[in-house]
Amino acid sequence: MSYKNVHSFSLGNYxxxxxxxxxxxxxxxxxxxTDSLSxxxxxxxxxxxxxxxxxxxxVFGFLGPNGAGKSTTINMxxxxxxxxxxxxxxxxxxxxxxxxEIRKRVGVLPEGFDLYERLSGRKHIEFAQRAKxxxxxxxxxxxxxxxxxxxxxxxxGGYSKGMKQRxxxxxxxxxxxxxxxxxxxxxxxxxxGIQEMQEIVRSEAERGTTVFFSSHILDHVEExxxxxxxxxxxxxxxxxxxxxxxxxxxxxxxxxxxVDDVSDRTVETLTDIDGISGATARNGHxxxxxxxxxxxxxxxxxxxxxGTTVLDIxxxxxxxxxxxxxxxxNGAKEEAETIAEEVPA
Amino acid sequence: xxxxxxxxxxxxxxxxxQMLWSLTGLLVGxxxxxxxxxxxxxxxxxxxxxxxxxxxxxxxxxxxxxLIVGYMAIVGERRSGSIKILLSLPPTREDVVxxxxxxxxxxxxxxxxAAFVVxxxxxxxxxxxxxxxxxxxxxxxxxxxxxxxxxxxxxxxxAVASRGRAMAGVVGTYLVFLGFWDVLVGGIxxxxxxxxxxxxxxxxxxxxxxxxxxxRLNPMEAYGVVASSVLDQQVFALTLQFPIGIxxxxxxxxxxxxxxxxxxxxxxWFSALVLLAWILLPVLVxxxxxxxxxxx
Numbered sequence: 152m153s154y155k156n157v158h159s160f161s162l163g164n165y166x167x168x169x170x171x172x173x174x175x176x177x178x179x180x181x182x183x184x185t186d187s188l189s190x191x192x193x194x195x196x197x198x199x200x201x202x203x204x205x206x207x208x209x210v211f212g213f214l215g216p217n218g219a220g221k222s223t224t225i226n227m228x229x230x231x232x233x234x235x236x237x238x239x240x241x242x243x244x245x246x247x248x249x250x251x252e253i254r255k256r257v258g259v260l261p262e263g264f265d266l267y268e269r270l271s272g273r274k275h276i277e278f279a280q281r282a283k284x285x286x287x288x289x290x291x292x293x294x295x296x297x298x299x300x301x302x303x304x305x306x307x308g309g310y311s312k313g314m315k316q317r318x319x320x321x322x323x324x325x326x327x328x329x330x331x332x333x334x335x336x337x338x339x340x341x342x343x344g345i346q347e348m349q350e351i352v353r354s355e356a357e358r359g360t361t362v363f364f365s366s367h368i369l370d371h372v373e374e375x376x377x378x379x380x381x382x383x384x385x386x387x388x389x390x391x392x393x394x395x396x397x398x399x400x401x402x403x404x405x406x407x408x409x410v411d412d413v414s415d416r417t418v419e420t421l422t423d424i425d426g427i428s429g430a431t432a433r434n435g436h437x438x439x440x441x442x443x444x445x446x447x448x449x450x451x452x453x454x455x456x457x458g459t460t461v462l463d464i465x466x467x468x469x470x471x472x473x474x475x476x477x478x479x480x481n482g483a484k485e486e487a488e489t490i491a492e493e494v495p496a
Numbered sequence: 497x498x499x500x501x502x503x504x505x506x507x508x509x510x511x512x513x514q515m516l517w518s519l520t521g522l523l524v525g526x527x528x529x530x531x532x533x534x535x536x537x538x539x540x541x542x543x544x545x546x547x548x549x550x551x552x553x554x555x556x557x558x559x560x561x562x563l564i565v566g567y568m569a570i571v572g573e574r575r576s577g578s579i580k581i582l583l584s585l586p587p588t589r590e591d592v593v594x595x596x597x598x599x600x601x602x603x604x605x606x607x608x609x610a611a612f613v614v615x616x617x618x619x620x621x622x623x624x625x626x627x628x629x630x631x632x633x634x635x636x637x638x639x640x641x642x643x644x645x646x647x648x649x650x651x652x653x654x655a656v657a658s659r660g661r662a663m664a665g666v667v668g669t670y671l672v673f674l675g676f677w678d679v680l681v682g683g684i685x686x687x688x689x690x691x692x693x694x695x696x697x698x699x700x701x702x703x704x705x706x707x708x709x710x711x712r713l714n715p716m717e718a719y720g721v722v723a724s725s726v727l728d729q730q731v732f733a734l735t736l737q738f739p740i741g742i743x744x745x746x747x748x749x750x751x752x753x754x755x756x757x758x759x760x761x762x763x764x765w766f767s768a769l770v771l772l773a774w775i776l777l778p779v780l781v782x783x784x785x786x787x788x789x790x791x792x
Contacts, residue, residue, distance in 0.1 A: 222792065223792060226790075226791070226792050229583070229584060230583075231580065231583065231790070231791040231792060232790040232791065232792050233788065233790065250588070251586055251587075251588050254583075254584060254585060254586045255586045259584035261577075261580035261581065261584055262580075263577050263580070264577045264578065264580040264581050265576040265577040265578045265581075266578060266581060267505070267509055267578055267581075269509055269512040269513055270505075270508065270509060270512065274508070278501070278505050278585075279585055281501045281504075282498065282501050282502075282585035282586055282587055283585060283586055284586075306512075319581060322581065322584075322585075323584070
């Protein structure tokens with residue numbers, strides 16, 4: 152991939168050493184970069200000072216409850232909405248000034264869209280091909296999203312939500328974009344559809360496509376993403392790989408053992424085991440903190456090998472859902488699950 | 497390129513909806529009705545008079561039809577969310593507005609041209625001689641009138657964020673041009689000169705050129721001027737006339753009813769320019785609003 156020189160020097164600020172042409176960065180140039188991006192609607196701050204960088208070839212999950220500012224952020228990347236502050240580039244192009252260059256190279260699955268109900272699935276793909284100046288057989292794209300055969304010739308007005316979602320994805324794939332931006336791609340899809348969507352994301356990633364997608368449902372993100380950014384109330388509250396997020400939040404799993412008797416030495420040696428970060432014993436209760444879940448079984452084996460009888464086991468896992476709930480405040484997780492259940496299967 | 501892509505899709509969409517066919521049916525039906533009535537009641541009317549009679553119903557129906565065709569062009573896509581699909585692709589907002597203007601104008605053009613083809617056939621069948629150049633000229637003028645109102649409708653459609661506002665805009669515009677333009681011009685005349693214009697305007701009581709020019713800014717009046725010119729026969733604008741407005745009766749030449757010299761802006765070609773301006777200016781204003789609109 153090569154990028155054309157999109158930022159030429161202007162004489163007015165030639166002395167600013169920071170104003171280096173983006174093209175110089177070559178392939179290291181981030182696919183998406185936002186700098187203090189903000190959007191206010193009157194008094195409401197929808198997106199507050201979001202700075203993030205998504206690298207070329209990365210699969211990035213943009214996670215957060217509904218109303219967290221994910222869609223507004225994406226809308227600003229696509230020039231559907233104008234930032235009130237800050238700036239952003241996509242593939243090195245300014246989102247405000249060079250939106251068309253971006254949309255020539257990016258495939259988009261927007262949120263809250265509708266199709267042209269009187270045009271068939273094939274017509275939609277053909278329209279996207281004409282608009283992007285891309286050749287190829289429309290059947291190929293329809294097949295990739297599972298809309299071949301009879302469905303391709305029917306008018307999109309008769310499509311289910313899931314079929315509309317697939318057709319829009321098919322349109323996004325037209326012209327083999329360098330970057331896919333998908334806003335809530337799994338909404339309206341049944342579990343099979345979600346799996347297929349994840350399959351498409353994986354295969355696109357294998358082709359070298361950068362994927363940026365948002366979701367309010369964690370399961371859909373963690374399956375396929377290299378990195379995750381978590382939005383809450385307009386702010387980017389966390390960003391990193393799953394492991395990094397775990398480390399950042401300090402989420403250890405807790406193993407609570409009811410034991411008949413345990414020696415101090417046994418407790419002390421527990422912490423020698425890899426993956427166990429702490430252990431305390433009190434009144435027949437042994438509390439073990441595990442930074443890795445595989446360490447739990449080792450802990451139990453260790454205690455039993457020392458001659459202690461384990462009467463009861465309680466495990467308190469710090470799983471990814473808790474992590475999400477912690478980042479987005481109480482209730483966010485429940486909300487997400489409620490919404491997930493509303494999606495027709 | 498992108499404009500053509502948008503226009504083509506928009507036209508295809510109109511073909512598949514009932515929009516194109518119902519509009520064509522409406523105009524063709526109107527022609528058949530008018531010709532049938534003339535033939536039945538006025539069997540030996542000279543065929544050269546036919547075209548000027550035809551111009552009367554056309555100037556009421558074509559603007560209305562064009563407004564209906566155009567007013568949902570952009571705001572409809574904003575309300576449904578299909579604008580996000582459209583603007584996720586390379587076309588710019590400029591391309592979308594221009595493409596919509598072209599696509600919807602195409603719909604009106606097909607309907608108007610079909611109506612004139614039928615009119616030409618019926619003229620030949622029922623009245624013998626066909627005034628080809630007159631009909632062709634009237635067809636061009638009617639196309640301009642239709643495009644002007646498509647421009648107004650697409651302009652509103654681009655400028656506002658709800659269907660209701662777009663509808664209010666085009667209905668209001670139609671009523672003003674059809675019914676209240678004269679009152680407005682009369683009111684302005686009163687403010688400027690201290691009295692209402694003489695009524696009717698005759699060689700004995702002429703009108704100031706600027707006031708007549710204001711009246712002719714109304715696209716329906718401009719159509720009357722252009723149609724009269726191409727047909728070489730007086731075609732009256734079918735707008736409501738009020739005693740306080742500018743009422744020109746009879747076919748006294750312009751030199752006789754205008755105070756002083758006849759300025760260039762009362763020439764017939766200037767009225768054609770007025771129609772062209774009504775195609776482009778509302779769209780431009782609508783685009784400027786649409787360009788910075790949030791589409792969330």
